[in-house]
Amino acid sequence: MSSIKIKVKKEIIEKIEEICKSFDNQSGELINVLHKTQEYLGYLPAEAQEIIARALNISAARVYGVVSFYSFFSMKPKGKCPVSVCMGTACYVRGADKIVDEFKKVLNIAVGETDNDGVFSLASLRCVGACGLAPVVLVGDKVHGRLAADDVKHIVKEYREQFAKLAEA
Amino acid sequence: METIKLTIDNKSVEVVKGTTILSAAHKLGISIPTLCHLKMHDLNIHNKPGSCRICIVEIEGRRNLAPACVTECAEGMIVQTSSVRVINARRTVLELILSDHPADCLTCAKSGNCELQNLAVRLGIRELHYNGEKSNYQLEVSASIVRDMNKCIMCRRCETMCNEFQTVGALYAIERGFPAVVSTAFNQTLKESPCTFCGQCVAVCPVGALTEVDFTPKVIRALADKKKTVVVQVAPAVRVALGEEFGMEPGTIVTGKLTTALKNLGFDYVFDTDWSADLTIMEEGTELIGRITKYLNGDKDVKLPLLTSCCPAWVNFFEYNFPELKEIPSTAKSPQQMFGAIAKSYFADKINVKREDMIVVSVMPCLAKKYECARDEFKVNDNPDVDYSITTRELAHLIKLVNIDFNSLEETPFDSPLGESTGAAVIFGTTGGVIEAACRTAYELITKKKLERIDFTELRGIKGIRSATIDFDGLKLNIGIAHGLSNARTLLEQIKNGVCEFHAIEVMACPGGCINGGGQPLHHGNTDIVEARWDAIYEADRNMPIRKSHENPSIQKIYKEFLGAPCGHKSHELLHTHYFDKKLVVEVDLD
Structure with missing residues (x-):
């Protein structure tokens, strides 16, 4: 019967502890700490949550409770090109559901998942404030508007090529 | 105090400001059904998320139905707890809960x-x-x-x-x-x-x-196995709660019927964990006196306060949360484990039974005891000192299963030699009891004088953290008591920060101690049940002819015959243990 051990890289431990400290290790700042940590790591693995729990002196179960409650937080790494399909009212009535279905088919992943080579991840969100362009899809920071299901495979192809070029260079 | 007048089901009632509709209705003899709500005020347990919506009531002038458990009374309020609208809505709520509940x-x-x-x-x-x-x-x-x-x-x-x-x-x-x-x-x-x-x-x-986890099938199989000698031990808190499972008033002491039932079930030897509680006092008390003596002689390295170690949930708690303090608790095993160790050595030899042919069953008010008897350090060649720990509830099932009419049973005593005990042992079942038992013995051992006032009432009570200074004929010892692990945490933090003035601290994990353990008959939120058990434990103590552990003749005999002196070589081998560091460690990954 020995203690439970987890292994994490030194700079990651230090950075997360620094984030916690910047909020005075206050448990009431948990959501802000999680935001900053996700910004840094791109996601919130169990190990990161354990480190946060320890620093804020709360249980890991409570941290996990908050992480699993909010759809913004993710325990899986996002793809290099995160795809977010707007499912707000305007986009929805203009066929956003069909766009999501097409992305699922083309990328072969479900909403909330990342594809095998880590390039694309798929998410849905509510209203990006560009209803005039409905239906809208965000890839990274870039807005693609007035889409039809047929456009999806072109978008995917475009980003895949861009990404391949970057990888070569 | 500001009061409020309101009407519930056409009856008027006056309540203190801040009272919920649920409590006000209760005052009128109207019991609104609840489900998520749990309030045990004296034990500091409050759960009222107001989420199940079973307790909804209709308030005149309010559009929505309101949950009675979290809605405070207001002046002139007119409440209906069973109008057609309420009954229909309450049924719908329940049906919706049941729609995602297995109908098994x-x-x-x-x-x-x-x-x-x-x-x-x-x-x-x-x-x-x-x-x-x-x-x-x-x-x-x-x-x-x-x-x-x-x-x-x-x-x-x-x-x-x-x-x-x-x-x-x-x-x-x-x-x-x-x-x-x-x-x-x-x-x-x-x-x-x-x-x-x-x-x-x-x-x-x-x-x-x-x-x-239900161990009754394993116990039934062991009892049916002719090659096995099956020994049972019963914890103190079981005797003041088991009767509830057979319709008796809470707080009924059923020790005599309990032993008869166990004999009828077919246990070869019906023994008492109270016996090993007395043994625990000998070991833990001697350890306390040893540490105090060293401390008084100027030894600054001595570990004080001594923390009791009978409660396995508490042991798990400090191993996980305060492993840096793991040298402080008494090394004495819990009474359950002391019993197992003695039964499978001293007693097995006495009746000429091989260790592997003996099964030790314990009846406990506790769930952590199941975990405790499965710990590796309490096994010899993979054979556990205590094979199966069953709860008070499981024992009640067993008794019903074999057609015993519990209420009409004759009363019989425990078997000898591991069945004789004292009043000091029975109070192990409640918060404050272990340390009171220790004080009764330590007083006479330290002062060499007879203890006239056996009841240390200053150590009793239901408050989460209690303290008292006990005068051992001029030597004043500060005693702390905590029940509930949040209270234990408070005291551990004090120890860690070096601001703890106690010489000895008793900790029990459950609210009220073992009488309200996780294995007891369910109280369904009724604090009166726990308090009745509490009174019964002290009554059982008063009923005992001997009330100090060191005066137990059977305990005196085992030291003479087998163990030698308390905390001696043989005791250390059989009756003491050590603790582990189970804290989560975040290691640096160098890859």
């Missing part, structure tokens, strides 16, 4: 004792109109606790006990909407989590989502 009442461990089932009976549910999505979680069976989250109704009582009362933090509500459920961090098993197996989650669970 016939085979559920909680059947007959389930608050949801009782509600369905009370509200006359005859048909389920909603056929929606069903949860599908994997059943988890740990050393002590079975978690069947398909039965969870999200009352969050377990979460309150685990986080607020115990500050253990093993369970928390995760996810949102339909997938929301009470879980461990990252869906770990309980063994991987900081769970101490105190069982308070099981004690308050209104349904069959959290239950104990």
